[in-house]
Amino acid sequence: MSKVYSFPRGGISFDDPTVPSRNSSVTAFLPGLSVIPLVQHAGGRAYPIVSIGENVKEGMLVGRGQGMGSANIHATVPGRVIKMVSWKMADGKTNDALVIRMEGSFEKLGKKEDVYPWQGMLPYDLQRIIAEFGVVEMEGLGRPVSDIIASLRNESESITLVVRCVFDDPWLAADYVLCNERLKAVVEGSRIIARTVRASRIIYAVSHREKELGERFLAEAGNWDPPSFLALVGDRYPQRNRRELELVLRSYGKQEGLELGSLFILGPATLAAVHDAIKLKKPILDRYVAVGGSAVKKPQVMKVRIGSRIGEVFSQCGGFVDKPMRIASGSPLIGKAVADLDEPVVKTSYAIFAILEAQKAPSPSGCCISCGECRNVCPVGLDPEELYKRTRSSSGLKENPSQDVLSSRAAECHGCGCCEVVCPSRLPLSSAITSSALRGN
Known part of the structure; x- marks a missing residue:
């Protein structure tokens, strides 16, 4: 029996019956109108390099990242830029977006993809391509992966790449489906990143209930350098948070006699995007999204084009059973409210949900009862x-x-x-x- 590493105190275990099934994904319809935000990352707004009325191709650069934290933005469908729109996001900041009406032929969709060898490429060239195709962490704030690589460039310690497949939240269903459907891409993406930062090893940190998935990762990784390891971790929330995950991995390293050095932690969706950028020369055009909640008729994991409006995504799940009381992006635990159904799916949208009054948490009473x-x-x-x-x-x-x-x-x-x-x-x-x-x- 393999040892399971869990953080020592606190946390919660929970389930949600309104989460979509993790069996497979459904490909969403292509959007007739795409809303492509110029901020889909942690830093400042990308500078638009196309004008209203201009024709764009699928995968074409339409916004150039400016400075640390900013990333390149690409058109996800071919068409014509018809206008620019602005709106206030949940954090109060303003975002601008290009609206593209789909027209013309696709460069990538439905075409045989050219595969480019990368094994002989230098780390700086790999980093440059990752930056060129706008790859960011596909969760959280969306930090550009090239920025993280740059910060590790002069690291004195050895580097351990951690592939975070920790399912402590049922709303991570999209990541689970992606791991099963694109396992080879995730593994090769991890090897690419390991080459880029000169990592000494790769650790697949996998929830202990998904041990079989972890073993499949190891089998696919084979005997390639750097060596790969499997660490089974707990699935009590918030095990996937950096602090809790690093805590258990340090314990794992001590137990296994491994000097882990600095930990570079990335999720499976990000690594699949790295694979696509390096091996297919393709930017982030779509992503897996868990769509559900008590107000949604047919919850499902969907492969959605970036820029698809959230209202259209819900419509493809059968619409609402009744008027939702709350619509948000992310997990109900830490999700951000969606103010308008015309807001788009972005690179960091791993889940969207709509809930009814019965599922909505009661309003604050304003009075602490000191229960502890x-x-x-x-x-x-x-x-x-x-x-x-x-x-x-x-x-x-x-x-x-x-x-x-x-x-x-x-x-x-x-x-x-x-x-x-x-x-x-x-x-x-x-x-x-x-x-x-x-x-x-």
């Missing part, structure tokens, strides 16, 4: 109750005599949301604490 549940589930060992009360006091963290201690503790919160899930008063504990920590910096 938030302390029990905090994986960092914080006291969310105490920190929340301090953030809501008239003086707040900044003016309190013990502000330095409190602010430093608040900064340890990584926003997993466990405390909010278990709070019977439904107080915005995690979001209030992280906001206060940011104000204190």
Whole structure:
């Protein structure tokens, strides 16, 4: 029996019957109108290099990344740029997008793909192509992968590439389906990244319930350099968070006698995108998305073109059974509200959901009952109750005599949301604490 590595305290285990099946994916219809945002990454807006009225080809560069954190943006369908639109995102920032009406023939879709050898390429050339095709982390903030590679270029320690296949949230169904349907691409993408950063090893960190998937990864990796290993980890949320995952991998490395050095952690969707950029010379044109929630008639994992409007994606799942009370992108645990169904699917959209009134969490009561549940589930060992009360006091963290201690503790919160899930008063504990920590910096 293989050992399972889990973080020692806190966290939650949960299920959601409104998540789509993980059996397979369905290819979504091509959008007649595509909304291509100029911000699909962690940094600033890409600079548009096409004009309204101009014809574009599938995969053509339409926005050039500017500076650290910014990434190139490509047209995902052939057609004509008919206008530019702007809207406010959930974080209050404004995003601009090119609207493309689909016209003409496709360069990639339905065509035999040319395969390019990469084994003899230098690391700098691999990094350049990854940047050219706008590959970002397909989750979280969407950090450009080339930027992360650059930050590791002068690393004095050895580098371990970690392929994160940790399914601690049922809404990661799209990643699971991608792993099964594009396993070879994920493995080859990991080998490409390992070559680019000169990693000494690859570790497939896989939830212990998916041991068979992990063994398939190892079988596909074979005896290629660098050597590959399988680490079975827990599936209690938030095991996939960097802090919790690094904690268990350090324990794994010690147990196996491996000096892991610096950890470079990437998810399967990102590695498949690296494969496509290097081996197929193809930017991110589509991605796997879990579409579901109690308001959706037919939840399913879909392969969706970037730029498809969220409303159209729901329509292809049969529409709504009734008027949804909440629509958001991401997991219900930490999802971001969708203000308009014309908002598009972007590179980091791994799930979208719509829920009915019955599934919606009750409104905050505004009164903490001091039950202590938030302390029990905090994986960092914080006291969310105490920190929340301090953030809501008239003086707040900044003016309190013990502000330095409190602010430093608040900064340890990584926003997993466990405390909010278990709070019977439904107080915005995690979001209030992280906001206060940011104000204190």
